[in-house]
Structure formats: C-alpha cells, structure tokens
Amino acid sequence: MSDKPDLSEVEKFDRSKLKKSNTEEKNSLPSKETIQQEKVCVQTL
Helix, strand or coil, rough: CCCCCCCHHHHHCCCHHHCCCCCCCCCCCHHHHEEEHHHHHHHHH
C-alpha cells in the first residue's frame, strides 16, 4: 500500500457540472430578555 492517497478521480472532477446553491445564515442572536433570563437562571445555581 502507498502512503499517498489516489488523487486520479479528483483530477478528473469537472466543477462545471455542479449546481449553484445559495446559502443563508440562520444564526440569530438572542434578545435582551432571553439573555437576562439566562443570567437569572445561572445566578440561582
């Protein structure tokens, strides 16, 4: 066995056949009320 991986398939790969996709970030920040509630819960522990 060889220590190096076989890259022959990667070299043949055609990027033009890929479909375009749009990504949307869905990482919303918590509100001030939510942060305050978390602080209260942590302090009671």
